[in-house]
Amino acid sequence: MKLKLALLATAAYAAMMFSASAVTVTIQLGGNPFGPSIVTSGNAMLPAGSVAKVGFFDGLTAGDVTTLASSNDPAQINAAFTQFGADIALGGAFSAYFGVATGDNAAPVGGSQIYVWVLSGSNDPLAAAEHGLFSNGNLFPSGDAAGQQAFGFVNGDAGQSPTAVGGVGSTSGTPGDINSLQLQTVTPIPEPSVSLFALAGALGLLLQRRRRR
DSSP: OHHHHHHHHHHHHHHHHHHHHOOEEEEEEEOOTTSOSEEOTTSOBOOTTOEEEEEEOTTOOHHHHHHHHTTOOHHHHHHHOEEOSOOEEOOSTTTTSSOEEEEEOTTTTTTOBOEEEEESSOSOTTTOSEEEEEEOSOBOOOTTOOEEEEEEOSTTOTTTOOEESTTSSEEEEOSTTSOEEEOEEOOOOOOHHHHHHHHHHHHHHHHHHHHHO
């Protein structure tokens, strides 16, 4: 009986500590009020249906995320990406000027690096024709640090300038007089096994043609 009471007391204490440390935080997305802050690879406004997903990569270092993103493969990125809050709708002239993602900062959220993954024309990473993965080095507030963390989408904002991660996107979009973030066409690099399979198939066809001669 004493053991049971001790276990119950431990569980209650853990629950109390969890509720005390997990607080609500908001990630505020901001941009250029005079024009689009995110543009397509062709420097056009994002189409309807475009979204921004705020999140993090649990257990991966910034270098790991860069390597992962360099594949430009949404399936690989999506498998490692943990979304925070709900999708933020984008599209039109004021893309990403307003938008928030809200949730609690329970582990492993608190202290993780904030990433914003923008998908063009779809909220499904596997259906979007273009995407961009951005970070400005800011972290999700941890502990009892409730409140708001800003994430500026305009390249040049003091202390908020984001960069494209692993070459997925760029900061070369130039609508108006303020540089904006630009998405990239989805062109995943084939896996080595896929490339080898394709090469083997080509060699097989070549040998077959020679035999016919």
